[in-house]
Amino acid sequence: MRAVVFDRYGPPEVLRVAELSDPEPGPGQVRIRVRAAGVQPFDVGVRRGEMPWAEVRFPQTIGQEYSGVVDRLGEGAGETGLRVGDAVLGSTMLNAYAEMVCVPVQNVVRKPDRLDFPTAAALVAASQTASGALNELRVADGDVLLVHAAAGSVGTVATQLARLRNATVIGTASPANHAYLRQLGAIPVAYGEGLVEAVRTTGLTPTVALDAAGGEAIAQSVALGIAPDRVGTIVDDKAAAENGTRVVRAGRSPERLAEVIALAARGAVTMPVRAYPLTDVVAAHAAVESRHGRGKVVLILEP
Template sequence: MRAVVFDTFGPPEVLRVTDLPDPEPGPGEVRIRVRAAGVQPFDVGYRQGVMTWAPVNFPQQLGQEYSGVVDRLGDGVDGLQVGDAVLGSTMFNGNAELLCVPVPNAVRKPDRLDFPTAAAFVAAAQTASGALAELSVDSDDVLLVHAAAGSVGTLAVQLAGIRGATVIGTASPANHDYLRQLGAIPVAYGDDLVAAVRATGRTPTVALDAAGGQAIAQSVEIGIAPDRIGTIVDDKAAAELGTRVVRAGRDPQRLAEVIALAGRGLLTMPVRAYPLSDVVAAHRAVESRHGRGKVVLIVEP
C-alpha cells in the first residue's frame, strides 16, 4: 500500500509517499480502504517533533482521520460488513491506502456525505462538540469563537447555533461573509478585537479559542468569566490567566451524533482537497493557519 511517512523531524519537505506492507486486521478489527484522510495541526506538530510524548519509529506514518470502505474483516467482527462506508479516528496511520481499526471506532458514513467531506468532519466534530459540552453552551449564551472559519470553528459556530446560542466569530475580513452564512456575527481578529466585539452590541458570556495568541487575554478583557473561557490550542495562556483547556477526547458516539446532523444537511464543512502525492502542500496549507474549513488528502478517487 501507499502511505505517507517521514524519516526525521522537520518541515513539510520531510514527508514522502512510499510503499509499505498491507496491514491485516486482528480480532475485532476491520481493514479500511481509505478514500480520504484529514490533515490537522496535530499532524504538523507530530511531524515537527513537538509531540514529545508520542511514540516515533522511523520511517513513521502519520494521520488521525479517515473515511473509506471496509474491505476485510478480522475474527469475531459483528456489525460491519465488507463494502460498508465508514469514517473515524485512528492514530499515526490515517494517511495511507489501508488501515485497520477496532470496530467500535468506525462510524457509518451517511449517503449524503462524500468521502472527503466525511473525513473532514472527524476531528473537528469531536473537538467542537466536546468543547461546547464542557463549556455548557446553551440558548442563553453569546458565544465568542476565535478562529471561527477553521474546521473546529466552523462546526462550533453551527453546533452552537443549533443549541440556540448567539455566536460572534473572529476571522479575517475575507471570511466574514462565510461566517454570516454559518450564522455568526463576524469580527476581525487582531489588536482591535475587543472594541470590535463590543461594537456588535452583544456581550459574550462564553468563549472558545481555536486561535491562540491574544485570544484568551482578549476574552478576559471583554469580561467573560475565566471558567467559561476554553481553549483547544493555548495551554500556557490558559494556565497563566486561570481559564480552561477544553480538549475533549475522542468519542465515536459523539462523532456519530454530529455526523447524523451532517447527514440531515444541518451542518456544512468546506474541504480543501489535495492528492496524497501532494501531502507536502497539504501540510503547508495547515501550517499557514489560513483558509476555510478542512484540509483533506484524497487517497483514492
C-alpha cells in the same frame, strides 16, 4: 500499499509517499480501504517534533482521521453487524494517510450515503473536538459564544452546533472570511489588536468563549468580562494556565462523532473541503501550517 511517511522531524518537505506492506486486521479490528484522510494541526506538530508524548519511530506514518470502505474483518469484528463494503469513517493514530488502515471496530462510525468521503473525513476531528468543547463549556440557549478562529475546521463546526443550541455566535476571522461566517450564522469580527473593541461594537456581551487560535485570544476573552471557567482553549495550554481559564479537550467519542455526522447528512452542519491528492501531501501540510483558509484540508486517495 502507498502511505505517507517521514524519516526525520522538519518542514512539510520531510513527508514522502512510500510503499509499505498491507496491514492485516487483528481480533476485533476491521481494515479500511481509505478514500480520504483529514489533515490537522496535530499532524503538523507531530511532523515538527512538537508532540513529545506521541510515539514516533522512523520511518513514521502519520494521520488521525479517515473515511473509506471496509475491505476485511478481523476475528469477531463481524459480530457488530459491520460488513465488507460498508462505508465508514473514524479516528485512528498516526496512520491515516495511507491506502489501508486497521482500526478497532468499536471506533468505527457508519458513513451516511448522503455524505461524500472527503466531507466525512473532514468532519472527524473537528466534530469531536467542537462538540466536546461546547459540552464542557455548557453552551446553551441564550449564550453569546465568542469563537476565535471561527473559519477553521473546529470553529466551523462549533459555530454551527452553537447556533443549533440557540446560542448567538461572534466569530473572529480575517475580513476575507467574514461573508463565510455570516453564512454559518455568526457575527464576524476581525482578529488582532482591536478585537476587544470590535466585539463591544457589536452591542453583544459574550458569556462564553472558545479559543482555536491561540496568541492573545484567551487574554482578550477575559478582558471582555467572560468568567474564566467559561473560557476554553483547544490550542494554548500555557495561556490558559496564565489566565486561570480552561483547556477543553473532551477526547474522542464515536458517539459524539456519529451525532454530528447525522446532522451533516441532513445538511444542518456543513464543512468546506480543500482537497489535495495524496502525492501533494507536502502542499497540504503547508496549507494547514499557514493557518489561513477556511474549512478543512483533506487528502484524497483514489479507489
